[in-house]
Amino acid sequence: MSVTDTLRSFLRKVLDTPLKQELLAFFITNRAMDTVHGLSVWLGRPAEEIRAAADSLVQAGLLRKEGEGENAIYSYQPRPEIADLVDAFLHLYQTARAQLQQELLQARQQVEQAWEQLRALQWEQSRFRLILSSMTDGVIVLLPDGTVSYLNEAGAQLLGSSTQRLTGKRLEESDTPIANLLMQAAQEVSQPPYPAITREWNLPNGTTLRANLLPVFDPQRQFMGVVCVLSDITRARQREREQREMLSVLAHDIKSPITAIRGFALSGLKGYLGELPQPATRAFQVIAEQTDRLHEMVQQIVQLLTGGQGLPPLQPIRFDLRECAQKVAQAYEGECAGKGLTLSVQLDEQPVWVHADRGLMERVIDNLMSNAVKYNREAGQIWLRVYKRNGEAVLEVEDTGVGIPASELPFIFHRFYRASTAKGEGSGLGLSFVQQVVEAHGGRIEVNSSVGQGSLFRVVLPLTSEPKILRKGREQLEGQEAKP
Numbered sequence: 001m002s003v004t005d006t007l008r009s010f011l012r013k014v015l016d017t018p019l020k021q022e023l024l025a026f027f028i029t030n031r032a033m034d035t036v037h038g039l040s041v042w043l044g045r046p047a048e049e050i051r052a053a054a055d056s057l058v059q060a061g062l063l064r065k066e067g068e069g070e071n072a073i074y075s076y077q078p079r080p081e082i083a084d085l086v087d088a089f090l091h092l093y094q095t096a097r098a099q100l101q102q103e104l105l106q107a108r109q110q111v112e113q114a115w116e117q118l119r120a121l122q123w124e125q126s127r128f129r130l131i132l133s134s135m136t137d138g139v140i141v142l143l144p145d146g147t148v149s150y151l152n153e154a155g156a157q158l159l160g161s162s163t164q165r166l167t168g169k170r171l172e173e174s175d176t177p178i179a180n181l182l183m184q185a186a187q188e189v190s191q192p193p194y195p196a197i198t199r200e201w202n203l204p205n206g207t208t209l210r211a212n213l214l215p216v217f218d219p220q221r222q223f224m225g226v227v228c229v230l231s232d233i234t235r236a237r238q239r240e241r242e243q244r245e246m247l248s249v250l251a252h253d254i255k256s257p258i259t260a261i262r263g264f265a266l267s268g269l270k271g272y273l274g275e276l277p278q279p280a281t282r283a284f285q286v287i288a289e290q291t292d293r294l295h296e297m298v299q300q301i302v303q304l305l306t307g308g309q310g311l312p313p314l315q316p317i318r319f320d321l322r323e324c325a326q327k328v329a330q331a332y333e334g335e336c337a338g339k340g341l342t343l344s345v346q347l348d349e350q351p352v353w354v355h356a357d358r359g360l361m362e363r364v365i366d367n368l369m370s371n372a373v374k375y376n377r378e379a380g381q382i383w384l385r386v387y388k389r390n391g392e393a394v395l396e397v398e399d400t401g402v403g404i405p406a407s408e409l410p411f412i413f414h415r416f417y418r419a420s421t422a423k424g425e426g427s428g429l430g431l432s433f434v435q436q437v438v439e440a441h442g443g444r445i446e447v448n449s450s451v452g453q454g455s456l457f458r459v460v461l462p463l464t465s466e467p468k469i470l471r472k473g474r475e476q477l478e479g480q481e482a483k484p
Helices: 005-013 018-030 036-043 047-059 080-134 153-158 177-189 234-269 278-306 321-338 358-374 406-411 430-440 468-482
Strands: 063-066 073-076 138-142 148-151 197-202 208-217 223-232 317-320 342-347 353-356 381-389 392-399 444-450 454-462
Touching: 018 036, 018 047, 018 073, 036 047, 047 063, 138 153, 153 223, 177 197, 177 208, 177 223, 234 278, 317 321, 321 342, 321 358, 321 381, 321 392, 353 358, 353 454, 358 381, 358 392, 358 430, 358 454, 406 444, 430 444, 430 454
Parallel strands: 342 381
Antiparallel strands: 063 073, 138 148, 138 223, 197 208, 208 223, 317 353, 381 392, 392 454, 444 454
């Protein structure tokens, strides 16, 4: 039933208060007869308010009153001419009340859900803070202006202060060597393109710190600040020195059996062991060649472990990087077939000339291929690509292996570091050597990886011009083909 003008007037003049509406609805639905005291108990309202509302409804012809004072009894007895208005009111009242109850129920459920979400959020925050507070690494969160938004106890100790004193203060106010170094690094991260950086600092007290700084963005990719993780790696660096010393000793000791094997092979080739059949001669030749190569590798390992950049003097020549990659790929065909791996070699149609130490570059590709085979999954794939891009030579080794966690990518080129997903044997020196060789040639190495999906290592080197003799020959050949 729609609300008519008559009903609106009735509500405005007669049922002009919520108490009157509630009292009339009570009498209609319960057909009750009761005193003011009883009605006060039923409705939970003060007796004086009930009496005033009931008397008003009596005067309007909606209720009947018998007796006076506290013992007066009220009952429902509307005048016939307003019975239809009362029915219309009751329908409107019940409909509005049901709708209100439904809205209250929904609101109550939403409040309960909000409380559950709030409790879950508080629990997550508590757990997050508990984890951070128990970390031995220092965690510091900086706002764009350098204000310390959060830091754990380890971070405060490294800065020589407390969380209470530093939180909400600008980092530069803590005038300590670590704070100054951290502020400079944070300013670098805070500038476009907002790079993530890693720094190592040797402090005057003999402590070595590693600082990893990452930019933080909101969902709209607006820069919000910098997260800094400070790690005391003094003991780790000491262990690395001890490992280098041990490996250096082992590398020197390996030379003696290598020399003996090489000498025996040369004796056979020189005829000191009598006349040998052709297959045996070929076998001794391969042994001699491989021991020479192994001896050279041991020499390079010793240099790598004992001094400077650790690389031998470069002997650069101009060569086609495709041929170098093809040679290494052929050496891995048998191993890939044995492990059920599919090896795809994709080479540029034109020569990719570089000016580099070919032996070292072969070892770079060998290291990357070895990792792609070792850490691949069963029936996985490996891609070896060589091509030119933007005036640079690019070599890629991609696999479908175990992958590397994103948080560990900044460290995989550190000496002796092995990713948590790298199972089995390994020294952690291969990628360090690869990076040193590539950078020594003025190049760079890039990596993209995802756990369980695989890794892609990209070596980028400067291109060089084609050798003159080859270019001249090619031009002559093209000229002859152009003649009619």
